[in-house]
Amino acid sequence: MPNRIYYTCGTLDRAAIQRDDEAWVEGRRTGDGAFIVPVWRDKSLVVQGDNPEAGFVSGADARALVDMASDLVLLGIDGEASYFAVDISASDLPALSPLIGEADFVDLREPGPLMEASQGAMLAYARGIIHWHRNHRFCGRCGGPTESRQAGHQRSCADPACGREHYPRTDPAVIMLVTRDGDDGAATCLLGRQPTWPARRYSTLAGFVEPGESLEAAVAREVFEETAIRVSDVRYLGSQPWPFPASLMLGFRARAVTHEITANKSEIEDARWFTRTQLLRFEEDGYHLPRRGSIARWMIARWLEEGDDPVFVQPV
Numbered sequence: 027m028p029n030r031i032y033y034t035c036g037t038l039d040r041a042a043i044q045r046d047d048e049a050w051v052e053g054r055r056t057g058d059g060a061f062i063v064p065v066w067r068d069k070s071l072v073v074q075g076d077n078p079e080a081g082f083v084s085g086a087d088a089r090a091l092v093d094m095a096s097d098l099v100l101l102g103i104d105g106e107a108s109y110f111a112v113d114i115s116a117s118d119l120p121a122l123s124p125l126i127g128e129a130d131f132v133d134l135r136e137p138g139p140l141m142e143a144s145q146g147a148m149l150a151y152a153r154g155i156i157h158w159h160r161n162h163r164f165c166g167r168c169g170g171p172t173e174s175r176q177a178g179h180q181r182s183c184a185d186p187a188c189g190r191e192h193y194p195r196t197d198p199a200v201i202m203l204v205t206r207d208g209d210d211g212a213a214t215c216l217l218g219r220q221p222t223w224p225a226r227r228y229s230t231l232a233g234f235v236e237p238g239e240s241l242e243a244a245v246a247r248e249v250f251e252e253t254a255i256r257v258s259d260v261r262y263l264g265s266q267p268w269p270f271p272a273s274l275m276l277g278f279r280a281r282a283v284t285h286e287i288t289a290n291k292s293e294i295e296d297a298r299w300f301t302r303t304q305l306l307r308f309e310e311d312g313y314h315l316p317r318r319g320s321i322a323r324w325m326i327a328r329w330l331e332e333g334d335d336p337v338f339v340q341p342v
């Protein structure tokens with residue numbers, strides 16, 4: 027049963043209550059159980075191979091990385107171990123290479139789904155929160171510089187006349203598998219593609235939630251905007267943190283009540299109805315499913331399993 031969504035299986039205690047105790051945080055950072063999770067220009071440190079692993083750094087190398095860092099965030103604790111993300115984007119690779127052993131800085135979306143789930147989740151979390159720090163150095167209200175607080179879980183405007191507090195941003199996005207009943211033939215699902223994707227890749231429709239909008243309304247609006255299909259019976263399936271750079275994907279199923287597709291070319295290049303049979307032969311026929319590790323892939327795999335002849339489909 028493909029019931030696991032990647033980047034959701036973190037076992038870390040985020041220590042939200044202890045975060046504002048600076049002495050406790052400092053004790054954890056300088057203790058023997060401290061591990062550094064470096065992020066360099068949105069890339070994560072990974073020991074590559076058939077079973078890639080997170081490149082955690084400890085000891086003297088960890089202290090050197092902290093000295094180079096522009097930001098440090100307590101990710102959380104796991105027993106005696108403490109994990110801190112650091113932003114070392116200002117350093118060049120030659121300066122970093124003696125400190126990172128056999129590991130490399132890579133885009134987590136490639137090795138992430140192959141990693142042990144809690145490690146992948148932690149690297150995604152580190153990448154997301156460091157990205158937020160890098161992009162919120164100035165106050166959105168007064169334009170003054172901001173300073174990190176709460177072990178990296180808040181930034182505050184340094185101008186006392188303003189003093190506005192800023193918290194890490196997560197942008198909600200809905201992603202939906204729209205299906206048609208098979209009354210007059212085989213059941214189908216609606217997939218589309220964007221022109222920037224690799225050739226012949228199709229995936230579920232998706233879009234950002236707007237202010238003042240419910241998730242269900244966002245599902246119906248996005249599907250209609252992109253394909254002119256009307257939907258009903260919007261049902262929540264599950265969520266996936268997608269900090270690439272700052273999204274939270276909220277997965278839904280919806281039932282189509284119309285069937286004529288008009289692809290909105292300003293949003294998508296193409297959209298089509300696919301049967302389960304077509305999707306099971308997808309790669310053979312020269313098409314591509316969404317990226318392994320994505321909630322889109324997970325939702326499609328679940329729908330394939332519901333068919334008359336259930337088959338196990340590797341979801342990731």
Ligand SMILES: [Zn+2]
Binds near residue numbers: 167170183184185190
């Ligand atoms: Zn301000």
